[in-house]
Amino acid sequence: MTAEDVLAGGRPEGAAEPVRPSDPVLEVSGLTVGFPSEDGMVQAVRGVDYSLRGGEVLGIVGESGSGKSVTSLAVMGLLPRTAKVSGSVRFRGRELIGMSEAELNKVRGRDISMIFQDPMTSLNPVYSVGYQIAEAVRAHHGVSKAAALDRAADLLELVRIPNPGQRLSAYPHELSGGMRQRVVIAIAMANDPDVIIADEPTTALDVTVQAQIMQSLQAAQAETGAAMVLITHDLGVIAGQADRVLVMYAGKPVEIGTAEDVFYTARMPYTFGLLGSLPRLDRPSERLTPIPGSPPSVVNMPPGCPFTPRCPLAIPLCDEREPELEPTTDAGHLAACHRSDELVGKSPGDVFTTGVADTEALAHFVEESEELA
């Protein structure tokens, strides 16, 4: 039996039926994650709902601390035991939350696999990359070591590593950052998973290498037909890859929609601010619209919308009640804002101001400088 036979021969008994593309493969509902601390419960994730259909790419964006990584760690069951996780994560109808470690190990890597940000820490430095890929194959398929290594070489070729046969015996430190990340992608696709979760897969890499990695990821997705959750803070990457986009702020989704909905007709002031604060390569420089203030602490959060202190549209209602995700004009495009209707047809510059320096103090400083000169 060759490695190809193993993977072409379909899933072992007991695995779920193949799904139709429109069926959700992964459904997350009411997911919350809290970490107890001395100052009280840190509410890292405060209710995330999404469903991922077969073959779809869902982009999750948000700033550091918005809970986007913790959400996916919770889905994979990789959080430390101290974390308080509630809600439901269903993979093809099977509940993953509360599943035993042994059962989870059968799901991880075979049905859902994950690509982490830093390939230096996600690969084991004391094993060759061939061994590590073969290990992933053998964890879920009873094939010989030689067959697993053959499969590993095929996978390396798929993610476009030159001379894959020779690279099998290389150790992670002998490879560049981009190559290592491709090895991680090869491991993630080794068992033909249905869902790949990629957590900031290109953040640590240079742009030209980032472009190569995104191509490898696309190749991996095309080969396995897997659905993908792509977590990143880079809106450009999301624009190029994602079918649907989920924007997170302070542990909660604040806007969900197709890429076009979110990029062209955003309905939440935070999304507006994010888009307006990006310097753009494709047009001469305009004034950027920074979002004032900084993200809130997620310890002991007050009631109301967490974006209120930074929001130029805030009204008293925003301090009292946190808005739910509600459909906008389009049923598939949801936004959590009391005033989302008022954002129709607006641009970021209409909502946010651009000035940041204290003009009075600056004028004073200029005057003094001139006197000195």
Add this chain to the structure above:
Amino acid sequence: MSAPAVSKGGGGASGAEPILSARNLVKHFPVRSTGLIRRQVGVIHAVCDVSFELLEGETLGLVGESGCGKSTTARLVLNLIKATSGEVFYGGKDVTALSPKQLRTLRRDLQIVFQDPYASLDPRMPVNEIVAEPLRIHDMYDKGGRELVRDLLRTVGLKPEHGNRFPHEFSGGQRQRIGVARALALRPKVLVLDEPVSALDVSIQAGVLNLLDELQAELGLSYLFVSHDLSVVRHTADRIAVMYLGRIVETGPAADLFERPGHPYTQALISAIPLPDPRKERARERITVVGDLPSPADPPSGCRFRTRCPKFAAELTEDERRRCVDDIPELVGRGQGHPVACHYAEQKVLI
């Protein structure tokens, strides 16, 4: 104390005078063997023959990927690292040849903002002291230094009341503003900004970029802006120099360089940046570069980009390639309207 021995540069309205110019800068770092006698076993060619001029009141963007020598170049300009050879002229003086004492007076005019606001501020100093430190060093604190510090904090958008706090009590964006306030304290003419926004989230980054813009407009500062992020450089810089493996491969006015890039590396770099616009992003032509950056300890002969160059690999004939291997392409005008260091430069429209 003598007055700063530097010309005041008459008004700064014209913007055509070079305020700072670098000539043929070279920096080689020795690679030493391990063991008791640390013999030199090699040389890292970090910066090779880099020349540029920074005009008064303009922003020059120095852009490239990690390891291309852009930060080293920025430090050479300030003489924070001694250059192996080459000169940096500021106010008619060669900065690289000055004694430490002479350099100190020059530091009033040339200041730097570092990348990581978590590492560049002393965690045990209150913010007031951090901003006042340059004033104390230059014996300027006694003449209204307290007022100046308060002014500076307000100028960069912080509350002067928070001056007694320590750096850890501030967010990343606020810390970077403290770094800017410190750099402004001596009323410099030139600011070297070494990846000033790379460590910040996008919404915070925009605030710092706008602040730098406003300060430049009001104070007539010249910026040497070092960054790996092409979008940020496109936004802030008037002129751009693209670096690859220690050399400048293309330089020109920002709009020109982005609309008509001539060097295959610049083209690859531009086409690799994802645009935050789904329709445009999905319709773009991609020029991809293969492989990784070669080691700067043993850079390729001739054109340093040839090992990864899509043009070298796919379009050139064997004879044409020989030129890339043998001759170092000079950074000169080749019909693109701006200097390009490629024997076979050809402009492409990518955006």
